[in-house]
Amino acid sequence: MKNTLLINFFAILFFALFYQPTFVFGVTIFFDVDGNVITKAQYKVSTSDREKNLSMKLRNGYNVKSNVWKDPIKLRKKRIEQWRIMRSYYSPDSLPIKIENSSTMNK
Numbered sequence: 001m002k003n004t005l006l007i008n009f010f011a012i013l014f015f016a017l018f019y020q021p022t023f024v025f026g027v028t029i030f031f032d033v034d035g036n037v038i039t040k041a042q043y044k045v046s047t048s049d050r051e052k053n054l055s056m057k058l059r060n061g062y063n064v065k066s067n068v069w070k071d072p073i074k075l076r077k078k079r080i081e082q083w084r085i086m087r088s089y090y091s092p093d094s095l096p097i098k099i100e101n102s103s104t105m106n107k
Contacts, residue, residue: 030043038046 030038032038
């Protein structure tokens with residue numbers, strides 16, 4: 001048992017030392033979006049560009065121009081209508097009814 005364990009340990013150590021140099025020396029390989037190997041400097045530039053774009057999108061809300069966001073009642077009615085449609089797919093007796101006929105309509 002000890003002999004087999006020792007042989008397995010040395011086999012794994014041999015594989016790690018001779019066939020996986022990145023594992024042994026701690027070398028990190030960087031890839032771009034297309035899967036090509038790039039240098040560390042190129043990787044830092046591309047990630048900083050992506051971070052700038054993402055932070056801009058998060059700050060500006062992806063530049064979504066919609067009247068629904070300005071009218072919370074309209075947004076709520078739309079969500080209720082979507083919920084009813086979604087429920088209608090799961091149970092046949094809950095068919096969607098128009099939001100204007102429901103009790104959630106503002107008077």
